[in-house]
Amino acid sequence: MLLELSSGLVAIENQRVVATIFVTPHGADVATINMVIVDEAMRGRGIGRRIMQAALEIVGTRECRLVATAEGLPLYQSLGFERTGEIAQHQGPLRACIAAGAVDRATSADFDHIVALDRLAYGADRTALLQALFHTGRLAVLRKTDGLRGYAALRAFGRGELCGPVVAETAADAQDLLSFLFAARPGVFMRVDTGAETGLAPFLLEHGLAHVGGGIAMRRAASPAPSNISSVHTFALASQALG
Structure with a gap:
């Protein structure tokens, strides 16, 4: 279902997928970013930032929402996302x-x-x-x-x-x-x-x-x-x- 509703991107090195991301549009005004996964062995090389920036180009002028892990929070904040709540x-x-x-x-x-x-x-x-x-x-x-x-x-x-x-x-x-x-x-x-x-x-x-856990709700370019x-x-x- 996620594949049918979304646009996906992958990062590839040596013919191997090392990162993924999905952009799911909800009409013309809002999109969610999800399935942001970077191979553990490839972390620390800026791949997460690069694939996020590519996804944000797909998002365009829409308000963008995501649910972040604590580990991903600094990256999303640096890209203009703000915390809006907690998900349980x-x-x-x-x-x-x-x-x-x-x-x-x-x-x-x-x-x-x-x-x-x-x-x-x-x-x-x-x-x-x-x-x-x-x-x-x-x-x-x-x-x-x-x-x-x-x-x-x-x-x-x-x-x-x-x-x-x-x-x-x-x-x-x-x-x-x-x-x-x-x-x-x-x-x-x-x-x-x-x-x-x-x-x-x-x-x-x-x-x-x-x-059993949860995440941090975030938004970027929030509509009034x-x-x-x-x-x-x-x-x-x-x-x-x-x-």
């Missing part, structure tokens, strides 16, 4: 969970509403990503009397499954969405990447997902904040790579 990675075998009643499975009729909600929360058009998630994963929606007020996605990932994005108005609504998707997956190895400020950690810990504050927020990422 939670994972583990899911404990039994009871589904919330106001949530049900998304249908094709919900897709445009999901895209609109995601744009409000994320600040960019992620239609291509959401189409991929709709066709390869499972999406749930939270319905209220005034319409669709949140969504969450579940898909295969790594050694198990990953839940995200999760977009909702409140942490309680986000927990209802997660509960619906978790309820059918007891014992499955699950991963959720969430902002440290979302307040989801106690819920995730309660359901068996231990805090909209004057109207969005009513919905991102409570879990599609992944640390995709935002």
Whole structure:
């Protein structure tokens, strides 16, 4: 999926790949940089900086986002990225969970509403990503009397499954969405990447997902904040790579 959604670059020495990077555009306004990997034996030679600079040429004038490791932080700061928050990675075998009643499975009729909600929360058009998630994963929606007020996605990932994005108005609504998707997956190895400020950690810990690390959210050439504050927020990422 990442290959289909992104442009990738590699650094090659002596016919061997020694570094990789991906740029994933989200519409015309935002892109994420991810899969920044340099062969351990080649570090200290400026390859990471050179491949980042090549990726930033692809990004162009878009706002650029990434999730950094502590080791990569100095490089990204030197290239104009600023810290915006902390990402907490939670994972583990899911404990039994009871589904919330106001949530049900998304249908094709919900897709445009999901895209609109995601744009409000994320600040960019992620239609291509959401189409991929709709066709390869499972999406749930939270319905209220005034319409669709949140969504969450579940898909295969790594050694198990990953839940995200999760977009909702409140942490309680986000927990209802997660509960619906978790309820059918007891014992499955699950991963959720969430902002440290979302307040989801106690819920995730309660359901068996231990805090195992995370990263540093960063932005470069950030767009001005909209004057109207969005009513919905991102409570879990599609992944640390995709935002």
